[in-house]
Amino acid sequence: xxxxxxxxxxxxxxxxxxxxxxxxxxxxxxxxxxxxxxxxxxxxxxxxxxxxxxxxxxxxxxxxxxxxxxxxxxxxxxxxxxxxxxxxxxxxxxxxxxxxxxxxxxxxxxxxxxxxxxxxxxxxxxxxxxxxxxxxxxxxxxxxxxxxxxxxxxxxxxxxxxxxxxxxxxxxxxxxxxxxxxxxxxxxxxxxxxxxxxxxxxxxxxxxxxxxxxxxxxxxxxxxxxxxxxxxxxxxxxxxxxxxxxxxxxxxxxxxxxxxxxxxxxxxxxxxxxxxxxxxxxxxxxxxxxxxxxxxxxxxxxxxxxxxxxxxxxxxxxxxxxxxxxxxxxxxxxxxxxxxxxxxxxxxxxxxxxxxxxxxxxxxxxxxxxxxxxxxxxxxxxxxxxxxxxxxxxxxxxxxxxxxxxxxxxx
Amino acid sequence: xxxxxxxxxxxxxxxxxxxxxxxxxxxxxxxxxxxxxxxxxxxxxxxxxxxxxxxxxxxxxxxxxxxxxxxxxxxxxxxxxxxxxxxxxxxxxxxxxxxxxxxxxxxxxxxxxxxxxxxxxxxxxxxxxxxxxxxxxxxxxxxxxxxxxxxxxxxxxxxxxxxxxxxxxxxxxxxxxxxxxxxxxxxxxxxxxxxxxxxxxxxxxxxxxxxxxxxxxxxxxxxxxxxxxxxxxxxxxxxxxxxxxxxxxxxxxxxxxxxxxxxxxxxxxxxxxxxxxxxxxxxxxxxxxxxxxxxxxxxxxxxxxxxxxxxxxxxxxxxxxxxxxxxxxxxxxxxxxxxxxxxxxxxxxxxxxxxxxxxxxxxxxxxxxxxxxxxxxxxxxxxxxxxxxxxxxxxxxxxxxxxxxxxxxxx
Numbered sequence: 001x002x003x004x005x006x007x008x009x010x011x012x013x014x015x016x017x018x019x020x021x022x023x024x025x026x027x028x029x030x031x032x033x034x035x036x037x038x039x040x041x042x043x044x045x046x047x048x049x050x051x052x053x054x055x056x057x058x059x060x061x062x063x064x065x066x067x068x069x070x071x072x073x074x075x076x077x078x079x080x081x082x083x084x085x086x087x088x089x090x091x092x093x094x095x096x097x098x099x100x101x102x103x104x105x106x107x108x109x110x111x112x113x114x115x116x117x118x119x120x121x122x123x124x125x126x127x128x129x130x131x132x133x134x135x136x137x138x139x140x141x142x143x144x145x146x147x148x149x150x151x152x153x154x155x156x157x158x159x160x161x162x163x164x165x166x167x168x169x170x171x172x173x174x175x176x177x178x179x180x181x182x183x184x185x186x187x188x189x190x191x192x193x194x195x196x197x198x199x200x201x202x203x204x205x206x207x208x209x210x211x212x213x214x215x216x217x218x219x220x221x222x223x224x225x226x227x228x229x230x231x232x233x234x235x236x237x238x239x240x241x242x243x244x245x246x247x248x249x250x251x252x253x254x255x256x257x258x259x260x261x262x263x264x265x266x267x268x269x270x271x272x273x274x275x276x277x278x279x280x281x282x283x284x285x286x287x288x289x290x291x292x293x294x295x296x297x298x299x300x301x302x303x304x305x306x307x308x309x310x311x312x313x314x315x316x317x318x319x320x321x322x323x324x325x326x327x328x329x330x331x332x333x334x335x336x337x338x339x340x341x342x343x344x345x346x347x348x349x350x351x352x353x354x355x356x357x358x359x360x361x362x363x364x365x366x367x368x369x370x371x372x373x374x375x376x377x378x379x380x381x382x383x384x385x386x387x388x389x390x391x392x393x394x395x396x397x398x399x400x401x402x403x404x405x406x407x408x409x410x411x
Numbered sequence: 412x413x414x415x416x417x418x419x420x421x422x423x424x425x426x427x428x429x430x431x432x433x434x435x436x437x438x439x440x441x442x443x444x445x446x447x448x449x450x451x452x453x454x455x456x457x458x459x460x461x462x463x464x465x466x467x468x469x470x471x472x473x474x475x476x477x478x479x480x481x482x483x484x485x486x487x488x489x490x491x492x493x494x495x496x497x498x499x500x501x502x503x504x505x506x507x508x509x510x511x512x513x514x515x516x517x518x519x520x521x522x523x524x525x526x527x528x529x530x531x532x533x534x535x536x537x538x539x540x541x542x543x544x545x546x547x548x549x550x551x552x553x554x555x556x557x558x559x560x561x562x563x564x565x566x567x568x569x570x571x572x573x574x575x576x577x578x579x580x581x582x583x584x585x586x587x588x589x590x591x592x593x594x595x596x597x598x599x600x601x602x603x604x605x606x607x608x609x610x611x612x613x614x615x616x617x618x619x620x621x622x623x624x625x626x627x628x629x630x631x632x633x634x635x636x637x638x639x640x641x642x643x644x645x646x647x648x649x650x651x652x653x654x655x656x657x658x659x660x661x662x663x664x665x666x667x668x669x670x671x672x673x674x675x676x677x678x679x680x681x682x683x684x685x686x687x688x689x690x691x692x693x694x695x696x697x698x699x700x701x702x703x704x705x706x707x708x709x710x711x712x713x714x715x716x717x718x719x720x721x722x723x724x725x726x727x728x729x730x731x732x733x734x735x736x737x738x739x740x741x742x743x744x745x746x747x748x749x750x751x752x753x754x755x756x757x758x759x760x761x762x763x764x765x766x767x768x769x770x771x772x773x774x775x776x777x778x779x780x781x782x783x784x785x786x787x788x789x790x791x792x793x794x795x796x797x798x799x800x801x802x803x804x805x806x807x808x809x810x811x812x813x814x815x816x817x818x819x820x821x822x
Contacts, residue, residue: 011607064641065634145673158585169651169661174569189777191602196422223476228744229771230475250580262556333639360640366600
């Protein structure tokens with residue numbers, strides 16, 4: 001951090017957030033807050049957040065994910081097991097608007113960071129707790145594994161081929177999406193709570209956000225629960241299809257990639273069958289209208305798949321675009337990195353990182369064109385800001401900081 | 412709506428939002444805003460939002476999903492193609508804090524609802540646009556199909572078995588998760604923009620949120636993009652496993668359900684092998700430590716699967732819980748509805764709906780224990796609030812309302 005960073009920009013500029021987080025959910029929440037301009041102090045244990053080593057690492061250690069996951073944050077290494085740590089956290093809280101944490105429920109209070117002490121340090125502090133199952137109830141002390149929480153929220157059961165197509169287990173989506181969704185809900189809650197507190201005529205009160213991974217996932221499950229309540233019917237997996245629309249599927253290509261085609265409206269289906277050189281299919285009594293196409297989807301998908309398998313994925317992608325049929329290759333990282341739309345909108349950005357060289361970051365969502373956030377710096381090394389924070393936020397002298405370091409309180 | 416509804420509660424109480432939305436993304440955004448207390452006026456076309464008919468319907472029409480998707484909202488049926496409609500929208504905007512829409516990019520302006528006219532009607536209006544690809548760029552006019560956008564964001568490619576395990580296509584997660592994630596990002600953006608506008612010392616400015624489904628999905632993809640940038644390596648699907656942790660998988664049971672087990676720390680793995688009656692496996696040189704377990708995961712998963720297949724899912728669930736091994740049945744709607752934790756925390760709620768009887772709703776996320784939102788009423792019939800809105804918000808007389816109805820402007 002030798003170059004002075006640009007000042008924070010975005011709707012949350014001026015907000016200060018303390019993160020007592022690790023792994024994914026709380027740090028993803030604070031990444032989003034920081035992307036929109038909040039100053040985030042991330043408290044890390046000696047050795048750093050374990051997520052620094054998640055995924056493929058460079059020689060000497062460190063995973064490029066960190067560059068994005070911790071961007072714009074200040075890193076303070078603090079040994080929360082040391083008796084002096086709680087006082088330092090409370091001193092930091094005095095200057096903060098919000099605290100975001102994802103320790104096990106009750107752990108903060110056991111460390112001495114009770115709500116009463118936090119409120120005394122900073123009346124009006126917004127506190128976001130992110131956990132697997134919530135801050136109360138009979139499951140609250142269960143280990144918050146993402147794969148477990150996603151299954152309890154109902155996502156995993158549906159992410160599967162129907163039993164007649166496969167006896168393989170339901171698929172994981174490839175990322176810990178439940179953690180990230182919970183983090184996003186927490187960010188929404190923090191912004192809403194700050195608004196309620198600080199709006200003109202606001203009540204100045206801090207609020208508590210109690211965000212559970214299981215519940216965050218459940219809230220995305222559309223009509224699954226209302227249908228069960230109304231009809232007693234359980235929704236079952238439909239594999240790569242949509243139960244109520246056809247054709248809509250992933251189809252094979254000559255080079256092994258999958259192409260998604262959404263051809264389920266009548267005009268699009270006509271364009272698709274014309275492109276296939278099979279215009280008569282649009283008038284075929286099996287395929288006239290979406291309802292009949294859904295009923296005869298096996299036959300229809302077999303016809304489309306036999307056609308698509310004759311072309312390379314890139315050629316299909318181009319042909320379908322020219323025919324105005326919604327379609328895409330299933331993007332890998334390579335297609336994402338090369339996509340002109342992502343590049344033009346700053347959603348794939350090259351960020352120089354002293355630890356990793358040029359790293360690609362996803363951009364800032366939501367995009368706020370008239371007040372954009374910024375990537376001010378990539379994820380810092382552990383304790384990169386320890387001295388600056390203790391000096392600027394707590395007013396400690398170099399000698400006092402050195403003493404804390406010698407005692408093993410900070411690093 | 413004969414009973415007077417309770418007053419709005421939650422951090423966004425007092426905020427007024429106009430929704431020009433349909434399908435999932437924008438209406439999901441406003442559901443979240445309304446859950447936290449915002450008043451939402453939903454503008455529907457004659458006949459209503461098509462999502463009223465999505466999923467299984469009751470006799471006479473109407474899907475129970477609507478009960479949840481449109482809860483707490485006021486429905487105004489307005490024919491946006493009628494020349495008088497734009498004036499009514501602008502009059503409504505005068506009393507609103509935010510506008511949320513998901514028409515095709517540019518459509519609002521083509522209808523006469525340019526940013527300049529919106530700002531003139533309500534200086535400081537926050538405007539959230541939700542779309543497939545964003546409000547600018549070469550893809551902006553593409554049809555915003557959720558399955559296409561999720562594939563462009565990188566989610567679909569990874570939601571698959573590895574090619575050596577299956578030649579079936581990558582799986583859809585069973586819901587339009589990209590739409591819901593985009594809606595959640597928009598809700599976060601609206602709250603942040605309201606904060607920036609209205610905080611003490613705030614600038615009073617409206618802000619624009621330009622939320623794309625593709626970008627919302629991409630932002631959840633963890634280290635996929637940074638790794639590609641740093642190493643040039645493309646992340647590939649790992650099916651039901653986690654690439655870097657073992658054992659963590661969905662395992663078969665005697666009754667056909669799947670059980671998720673996360674046994675990838677050494678102490679948990681010891682407890683799991685003891686429960687299996689195979690304590691020697693914890694000391695097996697193939698399985699000592701997570702790294703070796705990952706290397707020999709096929710053999711390990713075969714052993715665990717052979718064991719799990721001998722028990723009914725419910726028995727396994729109980730046995731694993733007693734042994735303190737993180738695990739769960741892959742919940743269907745039935746397990747979700749019966750789950751005591753969801754019930755105790757209000758995350759599965761019975762809501763009386765005049766159209767559907769007792770409907771189960773997912774609760775309010777984020778949970779704000781010291782300022783909870785509320786489910787004030789279920790999704791209303793089309794135009795249920797037309798008269799009240801025209802009378803209370805626009806001050807129209809019964810005669811003026813009747814005239815607008817006769818002209819086909821409202822319903």
